[in-house]
Amino acid sequence: MTFRYSNSVPKVNDNATAEIMKAAANPEVISFAGGLPAPELFPVKQMKEATDKVFDLYGEKVLQYAGTLGYPGLREQIVDIMKDRDVDSTVENIAVSTGSQQAIDLVARMLINPGDVVITEDPTYLAAIDVFKSYGAKMVGVPMDEDGIKTDALEAVIKEYPEAKFIYTIPNFQNPTGRTMAVERRKELVRIANEADLPVVEDDPYGAIRYAGEFLPSLKHFDTEDRVVYLSSFSKVLAPGMRLGWIVANREFMAKFMLLKQNADLHTDNLTQYIVSQFLKDNDLKEHIKTITDAYEHRANLMLKEIDEQFPKNVKHSIPEGGMFIWVEVPGVDTNKLFDECLKHNVAFVPGSAFYANDVKQGTFRMNFSNMTDEKIVEGVKRMSAAIEAVTK
Ligand SMILES: Cc1ncc(COP(=O)(O)O)c(C=O)c1O
Known part of the structure; x- marks a missing residue:
């Protein structure tokens, strides 16, 4: 049977992001690619x-x-x-x-x-x-x-x-x-x-x-x-x-x-x-949210500190006041290539190209900190720094 799909179905080849997420899901990989809330804070x-x-x-x-x-x-x-x-x-x-x-x-x-x-x-x-x-x-x-x-x-x-x-x-x-x-x-x-x-x-x-x-x-x-x-x-x-x-x-x-x-x-x-x-x-929703924000504040600050200390000095990043993501700009680097290099170092992020509807701004990527232990943040940023060095040398 050959289905004649409507135009609503995304073209398979467009789905580079699904491939990225699949690669990042390997348990060996420290993945900053996802966008998941911290499960240990769910009020089970x-x-x-x-x-x-x-x-x-x-x-x-x-x-x-x-x-x-x-x-x-x-x-x-x-x-x-x-x-x-x-x-x-x-x-x-x-x-x-x-x-x-x-x-x-x-x-x-x-x-x-x-x-x-x-x-x-x-x-x-x-x-x-x-x-x-x-x-x-x-x-x-x-x-x-x-x-x-x-x-x-x-x-x-x-x-x-x-x-x-x-x-x-x-x-x-x-x-x-x-x-x-x-x-x-x-x-x-x-x-x-x-x-x-x-x-x-x-x-x-x-x-x-x-x-x-x-x-x-x-x-x-x-x-x-x-x-x-x-x-x-x-x-x-x-x-x-x-x-x-x-x-x-x-x-x-x-x-x-x-x-x-x-x-x-x-x-x-x-x-x-x-x-x-x-x-x-x-329950007090505000109190529950305070537990989440305290944890995310700690993780965000740790990730920002590690980025500042370990990434090359020309790297720029956003300083979020909430939420779950940091946006990083590494001038002159193709972040899809950097993604492949990062996978060799068992660490992942989402290249910026996924988030642009038309003209991609090169040298950008997204990192997630909400669903991450301190140890993984420190180790993952270290691995990413090694990968950035490998693609920029
Ligand atoms: C900007 C934005 N809008 C909407 C959603 C969808 O969230 P949900 O359907 O879980 O409410 C997300 C999920 O990550 C998001 O980042």
């Missing part, structure tokens, strides 16, 4: 207690089909979480998604027709690039600096592509760069979007994982015209395997979102929604 005991309680309290109800937008009890709790993020919302503005990844997919499906332009930071989250491309989007990247997307460059891009469909941005501890958008840029981005009448998709899975600097209001906070569609997730603050994310948008948008969500999976896992809701009632 508390989730078990919450699960027992949910079955005792609600029985068969939680095993039944349920509403498409999600369990109202959990959505009420998300309203409170959003309040802590300086965003006023109501249950009607919120839907629970199967991870924020599903919300990215459904929002893309809602907005993109083949050939439409989507504006993103350059570089950006590679699974968002894949989704947007799968709907036939033409991706246009906007350069960043240490303060996030360059808003003057964004304005120029919008001038060139006034018909663009939306702006996709990750303002906090961006994947892959670890950078955070400065507050003035946030205001400016919303102003530019208002002027151009463009929707903004704000993807914020990492914002709560801040271990340095001060809290910054989201783009949604500055949104006076209901144009920001805000996405977040329990993946990084509780457990990604539970696959719970959420979307905050205005009611008209939510009504359309519901139609596509229904087509996709009727609703997100009802049992899991009840369990997380129970967990949030019986």
